[in-house]
Amino acid sequence: xxxxxxxxxxxxxxxxxxxxxLLPPYLYFDKTLxxxxxxxxxxxxxxxxxxxxxxxxxxxxxxxxxxxNSWVTEMSRRTGIRITYIVGGxxxxxSDVPYERLTTLEDHAGRPEVVLAQAGTLGTDVxxxxxxxxxxxxxxxxxxxxxGLDPGTLRLALPLSxxxxxxxxxxxxxxxxxxxSLLASGALGLLVTRPLLRGIETMAMAAQAIGQGEFxxxxxxxxxxxxxxxxxxxxxxAHNIEQHLHQLNEQKGRLEAVFNGMHEGVMVLxxxxxxxxxxxxxxxxxxxxxxxxxATPLEATMKPELQRMVDEMLVAPDPRGASMQTDLGEGRAFxxxxxxxxDASGQxxxxxxxxxxxxxxxxxxxxxxxxxxxxxxKTPLTSIKGYAETLLEAPPSSRDQMSAFLRTIxxxxxxxxxxVNSLLVLARSEHKGEKVALTGVDAAEVLRxxxxxxxxxxxxxxxxxxxxxxxxxxxxxADRDGLVEVFRNLLDNAIKYSPARTRVxxxxxxxxxxxxxxVSDQGxxxxxxxxxxxFERFYRLDRDGDGAKNGSAGLGLAxxxxxxxxxxxxxxxxxxxxxxxxxxxxxxxxxLAPRPEDEASNGEVAGDGEGVGMAAAPDAAADGFPATDxxxxxxxxxxxxxxxxxxxxx
Numbered sequence: 001x002x003x004x005x006x007x008x009x010x011x012x013x014x015x016x017x018x019x020x021x022l023l024p025p026y027l028y029f030d031k032t033l034x035x036x037x038x039x040x041x042x043x044x045x046x047x048x049x050x051x052x053x054x055x056x057x058x059x060x061x062x063x064x065x066x067x068x069n070s071w072v073t074e075m076s077r078r079t080g081i082r083i084t085y086i087v088g089g090x091x092x093x094x095s096d097v098p099y100e101r102l103t104t105l106e107d108h109a110g111r112p113e114v115v116l117a118q119a120g121t122l123g124t125d126v127x128x129x130x131x132x133x134x135x136x137x138x139x140x141x142x143x144x145x146x147x148g149l150d151p152g153t154l155r156l157a158l159p160l161s162x163x164x165x166x167x168x169x170x171x172x173x174x175x176x177x178x179x180x181s182l183l184a185s186g187a188l189g190l191l192v193t194r195p196l197l198r199g200i201e202t203m204a205m206a207a208q209a210i211g212q213g214e215f216x217x218x219x220x221x222x223x224x225x226x227x228x229x230x231x232x233x234x235x236x237x238a239h240n241i242e243q244h245l246h247q248l249n250e251q252k253g254r255l256e257a258v259f260n261g262m263h264e265g266v267m268v269l270x271x272x273x274x275x276x277x278x279x280x281x282x283x284x285x286x287x288x289x290x291x292x293x294x295a296t297p298l299e300a301t302m303k304p305e306l307q308r309m310v311d312e313m314l315v316a317p318d319p320r321g322a323s324m325q326t327d328l329g330e331g332r333a334f335x336x337x338x339x340x341x342x343d344a345s346g347q348x349x350x351x352x353x354x355x356x357x358x359x360x361x362x363x364x365x366x367x368x369x370x371x372x373x374x375x376x377x378k379t380p381l382t383s384i385k386g387y388a389e390t391l392l393e394a395p396p397s398s399r400d401q402m403s404a405f406l407r408t409i410x411x412x413x414x415x416x417x418x419x420v421n422s423l424l425v426l427a428r429s430e431h432k433g434e435k436v437a438l439t440g441v442d443a444a445e446v447l448r449x450x451x452x453x454x455x456x457x458x459x460x461x462x463x464x465x466x467x468x469x470x471x472x473x474x475x476x477x478a479d480r481d482g483l484v485e486v487f488r489n490l491l492d493n494a495i496k497y498s499p500a501r502t503r504v505x506x507x508x509x510x511x512x513x514x515x516x517x518x519v520s521d522q523g524x525x526x527x528x529x530x531x532x533x534x535f536e537r538f539y540r541l542d543r544d545g546d547g548a549k550n551g552s553a554g555l556g557l558a559x560x561x562x563x564x565x566x567x568x569x570x571x572x573x574x575x576x577x578x579x580x581x582x583x584x585x586x587x588x589x590x591x592l593a594p595r596p597e598d599e600a601s602n603g604e605v606a607g608d609g610e611g612v613g614m615a616a617a618p619d620a621a622a623d624g625f626p627a628t629d630x631x632x633x634x635x636x637x638x639x640x641x642x643x644x645x646x647x648x649x650x
Contacts, residue, residue: 061148
């Protein structure tokens with residue numbers, strides 16, 4: 001259907017209204033006017049007949065009809081009216097016909113106006129004159145012998161064209177007035193509707209802007225009272241949309257925060273099985289997956305079994321949720337939950353990636369820990385059991401041999417006691433919620449004391465202990481017992497792994513509120529691949545059976561790391577020290593120096609790490625502690641008869 005503008009409709013409607021309103025009156029008045037004008041013309045013709053009759057009656061007798069013809073001709077010239085005198089149907093004088101031609105005129109006795117006049121009434125008629133060739137209004141009356149004339153009929157004829165011209169002029173004026181009314185009404189309609197249409201266009205533009213997202217747009221200028229409800233409705237709609245959009249944005253923000261705050265990776269697939277969106281956790285799990293929007297799960301994860309499950313669930317009529325386990329290599333394991341759902345676009349799916357790497361790692365560490373502890377305890381227990389059974393069933397006759405058996409049992413028992421105590425210390429250091437009270441401890445004095453205690457052990461291998469810390473106090477925030485344990489383990493490892501007739505050096509530096517202590521040796525060094533793992537529990541560096549020879553259980557450096565971390569510090573190793581021979585190792589311990597406010601509070605502050613106690617009670621509960629920082633070394637060598645002294649290992 002063809003669309004017309006509102007302005008055109010209003011103008012055309014106004015014109016139609018004017019036509020309907022003015023055309024019937026125009027036709028009525030035109031017909032009435034024509035009738036009235038014709039009646040007026042007939043009345044004037046009758047008056048002229050009476051006037052001419054009076055003039056004839058007052059005129060002296062005409063000597064002849066020729067004189068009468070001259071007189072009527074002069075009267076016609078002066079009045080513009082045709083005058084005819086008829087006697088017995090014969091025209092005796094005519095103002096429009098020369099006297100000589102009167103005899104050529106036809107008989108007028110039967111003319112309607114003449115017949116009426118002879119009957120004694122005023123006769124009138126309107127008809128076409130063959131003599132003059134035009135329409136005329138005729139008026140006649142009877143004349144009885146006046147001015148020396150024979151009784152006859154006096155007839156006057158007025159041109160009807162004069163009446164028609166007058167009527168035509170009046171009709172033309174009415175037509176022009178009608179056309180002017182139409183033009184004026186159209187112009188007035190355009191002028192009046194212009195503000196209305198401008199207001200409607202403004203409202204339309206505002207509604208369009210609101211539809212395009214400008215929800216703060218409002219209609220201020222209302223063109224008319226009739227449009228006020230529409231404007232209020234549009235403004236109300238914009239306000240409601242703005243409020244709803246604000247609520248949706250808030251909900252979207254909360255959902256995005258929850259979506260991106262999840263530790264699990266989430267992938268949303270569209271109806272075609274392609275990636276539509278994902279959260280930050282998933283982009284952290286898979287390198288480069290953030291650029292895979294629109295790709296398939298196979299292209300993003302390179303797991304055909306995952307793609308196969310997705311394809312099967314997308315085409316299933318009533319799919320159910322499923323899950324799968326997958327390994328991405330490098331120790332990364334995932335459990336993927338597939339949750340289908342349906343919306344307007346069709347069957348879609350959400351994939352939730354649960355990173356089970358840490359859980360698998362902890363399970364593996366727990367299994368290895370149990371296996372290593374069992375392995376470490378099995379050998380001394382077997383030795384103790386064997387020697388005890390021998391003493392019970394076949395006691396040796398020699399006192400010296402019996403003493404040797406008992407010393408072996410004691411040494412293995414001491415080895416187990418030391419390992420259990422180490423496990424208790426490590427368990428307590430990892431126990432959550434127990435804070436250690438750190439105080440200002442003179443690390444230089446602790447080092448000097450530890451060096452003095454281990455000098456006899458070093459003298460057996462002719463190893464020189466060089467203390468480069470000096471006699472000046474060197475305070476650090478620490479637990480004294482824990483610091484003693486750290487230095488004893490580091491120095492003992494350095495002595496055990498250093499060749500004979502070498503040196504072990506101790507040094508310290510202080511800067512920026514930190515104190516760094518170093519224990520270096522000239523031993524065989526530590527391979528690069530083992531520099532981090534040596535701080536794991538039960539991890540041992542065995543060089544030609546040194547681990548077995550030194551009775552290592554692999555807990556010393558793990559304990560050192562836990563103690564240093566509980567003090568808010570750090571521990572690391574640098575090796576080799578000699579690039580040519582690729583020998584030597586240096587263990588660094590970084591601790592915080594006390595602040596003035598710490599000293600003002602008697603040097604006691606809460607530690608950054610978990611609590612650690614270096615003298616764990618024998619009956620301390622050690623069961624249930626987590627094994628999170630170590631990876632046991634399966635197949636570790638059995639403990640020897642002389643298990644004293646921790647080697648360089650965790």
